[in-house]
Amino acid sequence: MPGERSAPSSGGAVGSLLAQFLKVTTDERKALLVAGSAAGMAATFNAPLASILLAVELLLFEWRPRSYLPVAVAAVTATLVRGPLLGTKPLFAGAHVPDHIDLSAYGLCVVAGAAAGLLALGATALVYLSEDLFARLRVHWMWWPAIGGVIIGLGGLVEPRALGVGYDVIGALLTGHATTGLIVGILVVKTLIWGLSLGSGTSGGVLAPMFMVGGALGAAEALVFPHVSPGFWALVSLAGVLGGVMRSPLTGIVFCLELTHEVNALIPMVITASAAYLLSVVLLKRSVLTEKLARRGMHLTREYSVDPLEVHLVRQLETPVGVTFAAGRAAGEVTAELRAAHEAGDPEGLLAQRLYPVLDADGALAGVVTRGTLVHADPADATPLGELARPAVTAHPDETLRTLANRMAEREVTRLLVVTREPEPRLEGIVSLRHLLAARRIDLHEEHHAERVLTLRTRRRDPAPAAATS
Known part of the structure; x- marks a missing residue:
């Protein structure tokens, strides 16, 4: 069966060709290529499960429905088609391993x-x-x-x-x-x-x-x-x-x-x-x-682990909002207030935040303004904060930090406001890159910090009382 040697690569080529005719993402295109390779291996060796595992362990480097399902469907389909053509018997039979081994x-x-x-x-x-x-x-x-x-x-x-x-x-x-x-x-x-x-x-x-x-x-x-x-x-x-x-x-x-x-x-x-x-x-x-x-200067890891950002929710690490500003306040007034706080050496007060929520007259979130924008503004500027504020990028308390990390990357921001999912959202806190690092620090501690949870203690016996002397 010399022609079977190229079946996995030929299957990958078919999968890649199909993916190029479809409007799909890069990851989806990779999944289709791997699905073709898995189908080729399954048809060659009559080994669908091993082909799926090989795709996961060596080619995909992930275990997600979007990648597993195309690979599984391709491998199973190829195996079913192989049956009537080449048979379903094992490729190498005859070892006859006994039930009992010394x-x-x-x-x-x-x-x-x-x-x-x-x-x-x-x-x-x-x-x-x-x-x-x-x-x-x-x-x-x-x-x-x-x-x-x-x-x-x-x-x-x-x-x-x-x-x-x-x-x-x-x-x-x-x-x-x-x-x-x-x-x-x-x-x-x-x-x-x-x-x-x-x-x-x-x-x-x-x-x-x-x-x-x-x-x-x-x-x-x-x-x-x-x-x-x-x-x-x-x-x-x-x-x-x-x-x-x-x-x-x-x-x-x-x-x-x-x-x-x-x-x-x-x-x-x-x-x-x-x-x-x-x-x-x-x-x-x-x-x-x-x-x-x-x-060739590229790095590739094949160790699988759960992203620590995926197991932590926003509510576990968020920081409560300490300072908010009304939308009607003048920007210069707030600038003077921040500069005075800086001169007074008050890093734990107004200057503790880098992102300030701006609230309208009803207390609803109107936007956000950064500390850098306010500090560098003209103290004589009478522009209302509501006009300077930009739309807020928000998160919800029940979202994972991984979701937030993706949102930060997509929106090119480093801080998000946390709001509730109520019909009238309520401002709850702030989450930043520091919180993402805190989650990873927790994971590192759990991985490297060794401690003994249970100990066996032997009960000491009291020494025998000394004999009475007359």
């Missing part, structure tokens, strides 16, 4: 995960060592992929089965039918030609090569580890290599489940993939997928 095997899964993590370290280092070496060549960069092709050809002379998609090789590894020569050849040659060719700029995938290398690593471990079932160690190591190289342990686990339908291997795969992921995170600053972006 506890010693679970312990060795940790060792297999550590080996997969080290392999991830070596493969990543090889890719970027190759890139550095090609950068030193005194030939034009357009010849680099050609040199990478020569390296692939030389590797094929040593181990021909390392070339191509290699589904037959993966199947042999996962069913325990691979010979020692094939295992060593794939583990060494495939790793070398994959790393060196990618470093040359040659276009290449990650999934199929890592399937081969991960399966070969596990098959090599099976030569010394106790027997569990044919292909068991190849299966768990495949999950470990995916978790270590791509730093996507969940995707690696689910991919292996859907490729083999071996549910009994779930816990061993979780152990192996998690151990490999841990080692990769500790030893590698970035994964093979993000290192190139970092070398």
Whole structure:
């Protein structure tokens, strides 16, 4: 099935093309591109759930309805269409993992995960060592992929089965039918030609090569580890290599489940993939997928966490309004009052605010005026504040600080007035950038401040009374 290798990228191209014909936002266009890629992967590997997870963990970097739903619909549709054409059986069946696995095997899964993590370290280092070496060549960069092709050809002379998609090789590894020569050849040659060719700029995938290398690593471990079932160690190591190289342990686990339908291997795969992921995170600053972006001066994070601004409401951090001005007051009069407060050294009074609400005769909000506008006005200016005031950008007590942060960015302001949702809104407080920073400070405290909540205290016994003396 050599044509299946390009299905994910072809699906992404279809999704991108469709998005360019539609009037959508940039984020929606990205979601459609990823949906096409997920559909291609789902159709290629008959793995819809793994394709969705891969889209979330590696491509979207978010979990929102606007991105998840198109990806899920595309992956499921592609899988349903695949069924009548290529069948619904697992792509690599035959490991036959038993219901009962000895506890010693679970312990060795940790060792297999550590080996997969080290392999991830070596493969990543090889890719970027190759890139550095090609950068030193005194030939034009357009010849680099050609040199990478020569390296692939030389590797094929040593181990021909390392070339191509290699589904037959993966199947042999996962069913325990691979010979020692094939295992060593794939583990060494495939790793070398994959790393060196990618470093040359040659276009290449990650999934199929890592399937081969991960399966070969596990098959090599099976030569010394106790027997569990044919292909068991190849299966768990495949999950470990995916978790270590791509730093996507969940995707690696689910991919292996859907490729083999071996549910009994779930816990061993979780152990192996998690151990490999841990080692990769500790030893590698970035994964093979993000290192190139970092070398180009871009930053990409793949850690998912809840925005602290999303969990705090305005009412929790707002500051009550201390000073308001009537719309009919003269601007110069207020200017003189503020300057007098400044000369008197009264920072906690009139000068404590930077944004002053302006109220009309009925006490309703007529607008806002900044402290800077008033301080720099002419003391003789008789213009009513109502004419100087600009429309107020407001917030509501039950809104999240994230909503306010977006509103501040959109309206290019740093302070908002908080008003109630009543038919006749009532002025309640002020919220500013300082409150957004306070929310993040709370989050940092909860993340880094360690304390003991419960303690065990031993009750001291009173010393025995001294004997009475006569």
